Amino acid sequence: DAKTTQPPSMDCAEGRAANLPCNHSTISGNEYVYWYRQIHSQGPQYIIHGLKNNETNEMASLIITEDRKSSTLILPHATLRDTAVYYCIVRVTTSGTYKYIFGTGTRLKVLA
Amino acid sequence: DSGVTQTPKHLITATGQRVTLRCSPRSGDLSVYWYQQSLDQGLQFLIQYYNGEERAKGNILERFSAQQFPDLHSELNLSSLELGDSALYFCASSVDNSFPFFGPGTRLTVL
Secondary structure: OOOOEOOOEEEEEOOOOEEEEEEOOOOOOOOOEEEEEEOOOOOOEEEEEEOOOOEEOOOOEEEEOOOOOEEEEEEOOOOHHHOEEEEEEEEEEEOOEEEEOOOOOEEEEEEO | OOOOEEEOOEEEEOOOOOEEEEEEOOOOOOEEEEEEEEOOOEEEEEEEEEOOEEEEEOOOOOOEEEEEOOOOOEEEEEOOOOHHHOEEEEEEEEOOOOOOEEOOOEEEEEO
């Protein structure tokens, strides 16, 4: 089962920052948080990941709270092409193997 | 383009039939994952292979099986198909335990 909880949907105005929250209160100390997005029915696309420090790349920023029980994905200047379902995933370790278990995600709609 | 290829793109078949979905991972990737995405269940992890060996199992039905071949491509076999098996099937690949890259998927319709 997924270890994350996300709001089912959000709207964001084009050009504004989109802040997508995720709760992962049962996360273990060595488990990473990953974010993917899925546009229409395409294959999910990797966005960013982190363990406990904030991370930034060309697509987004990831802010993880100090207690690691929640995180926020930030798209700094959302465009219409960012309309997608965003998945927050905790990478689970089982018998030395990593599993990426997707939850239900947040459907982000960027409005013109 | 993630570099992961899946064939066919679309597949329409009848209940009770058997189909094979094919996945070619990115060059150099040893791990292959299979996921099922149906309308009412989201993305479900099915199974993972690493360099030809099964590494992890998820919610994969007994009617389904997979394998990874020496050239690292993988096949997902679905048999005794039911209407509820209609879904998008995604393959993903990764280097060791790094984050996976997903393919474009195969849309299976069971009539």
